[in-house]
Amino acid sequence: MAGAEKPMFAMDGNDVPFEPGQTILQAALAAGRYVPHLCFHPEFKPHGSCKLCTVKINGRTVASCTTLAKQGDEVESETPEIQDLRRNLVQFLFVEGNHFCPSCEKSGSCMLQAVAYDLGVMAEHFSPFFPSRPIDASHPDVLLDFNRCILCELCIRASAEVDGKNVFALSGRGAKKHLIVNAESGRLADTRLAVEDKAMDVCPVGVILRKRRGFQVPIGERKYDQHPIREVAVGKATARHASGKPSPQGPSKEGA
């Protein structure tokens, strides 16, 4: 293979090179081309559940995070049709949970919100469910606000695969599917979750929150306040915050 030209596929008319074994989403992001996504995290095996990264290849819609790139594929991503589909998916997520951004301490660092901004979602369009989802404040250092869960399973994957603790799981089926805490009492305080865990740093929305840190970075100066997610996701955004200071949450990528 040495010296051989890298294989390519075309995305919206632009050539995207890829390494054999890469998915369309991985190759696109590596080439600096943003594809909206929520349940995908570069450090975890693709999950293919949120469907936000849906693209059209040769007339078929597929999740680009689980589809291997193939030489010569014609991939449609930012077409009006696919963007409309993505907007609808985001709107579904908003109405199925309780996403009150003005009172959420993750606002400005939230991927769901940032993706919605990127797609130009001006309203939820559908009638909100307003589900009742009590919070879990039992843990001394961590607050769980289930109202914002989008079922991406990143915390489940991180806790099982990296932390080896299996703190989180999904329960129920269909519209009743929800995140649970893996303890007999159902309370986070009765698990081995610690603030250093990987599971603390992967929530794309505002479910898993460190206590007493909520507003260390003021609203308006946060990651996606400063840079659109399409720049952050492909590493084009330089400073994380306007102040230039590193995140007070240490290695956390999604924190503040």
Added chain:
Amino acid sequence: MASEKKKLRVATTSLAGCFGCHMSLLDIDERLLELLKLVEFDRSPLTDIKHCGPCDLGIIEGGLCNAENVHVLREFRKSCKVLVAMGACAVNGGLPAQRNHLDIRDCLQTVYMTGTGIRRGFIPNDPELPLPLDRVHPLHDVVKIDYFLPGCPPPADAIWHFLNDLLAGRTPTLGHGLIHYD
């Protein structure tokens, strides 16, 4: 009225909101004078006109938390050619909708009867008081809304940009920095 171009007639109101969006509208500052070259206000907290006449544009802040809110919203829908939901509460219920997972009777009892420092309390029941709804609703749950302007409140620049698009006959869009849900 003598100006060569007829001004658009605009009505505004605040339903289950905090008037923060109206304050943000006033925050467009001296651009208000530019706006007033293009529009004249009908029913609005700025004019104190009580009922809406025929209008080109209705701008509504706040969601629906009681029967009067629904009544006013329907009056706006009847009177205005184009209806805009302005701000988080109008768009998705916002802060007032955070009571939606609570029972309304429990809410009223806690606030008026059993809360700290209340003696001989009772739930207000004057017939002039509009009845609260069991849940707070966004505007589009009840009437057709033509355009949505998110934000809590939407920044003044977003309101200005949005209105300029609308008055020029374009579908309003907000880019990064102007579109905010918080």
